[in-house]
Amino acid sequence: MLNQLAVIGNLVADPKVGRKGETVYAILRVAVNRQWKNAKGEVQEETNFLTFKSFRPAQVEKFIEPHVKKGAKVYISGELRVQKNPTTIVDKDGAKKEVNIESIYFQIDKIELMSTKPATTRDEKPDTDSKPAGRESTPAKSESKTLPEFSDFNPDDFDGIPGPDGGV
Numbered sequence: 001m002l003n004q005l006a007v008i009g010n011l012v013a014d015p016k017v018g019r020k021g022e023t024v025y026a027i028l029r030v031a032v033n034r035q036w037k038n039a040k041g042e043v044q045e046e047t048n049f050l051t052f053k054s055f056r057p058a059q060v061e062k063f064i065e066p067h068v069k070k071g072a073k074v075y076i077s078g079e080l081r082v083q084k085n086p087t088t089i090v091d092k093d094g095a096k097k098e099v100n101i102e103s104i105y106f107q108i109d110k111i112e113l114m115s116t117k118p119a120t121t122r123d124e125k126p127d128t129d130s131k132p133a134g135r136e137s138t139p140a141k142s143e144s145k146t147l148p149e150f151s152d153f154n155p156d157d158f159d160g161i162p163g164p165d166g167g168v
Contacts, residue, residue: 005079006076007075008032015064029052030052030076031049032047033046051105072113079109082104
């Protein structure tokens with residue numbers, strides 16, 4: 001069976017990076033645009049907001065936290081996961097019930113920066129070299145900038161990580 005997703009989109013906020021016990025994680029919200037033509041031939045557009053999570057300490061600490069920021073265009077591949085969140089609800093008669101609310105997210109296998117967001121504060125210079133990694137043109141006066149990528153897989157990064165039925 002195949003459970004794989006690959007998207008290119010823009011981060012809508014800085015990644016949420018944290019720890020839960022020994023688990024290091026990052027949560028990213030990515031906006032992905034989709035275009036199509038309707039029956040009349042008019043171009044339609046829709047933006048989907050997807051949640052991606054990484055539980056790989058090296059990926060989070062060495063790549064996502066220092067390099068991935070709001071507005072950056074990213075390529076992410078990963079797999080669909082379902083997380084069950086035990087929750088207590090109270091019905092209309094006042095009786096408490098335990099239920100599992102399922103949420104869908106995508107586990108990041110590979111993430112690459114395709115461009116970085118131009119600076120917006122007065123103290124920062126705009127990032128004029130933000131071109132997709134591996135597609136830089138010959139620089140005019142300054143060196144072209146190769147954006148970092150993280151795709152190394154190390155099974156040890158998953159030690160102690162809760163499965164889809166628990167965790168972050």
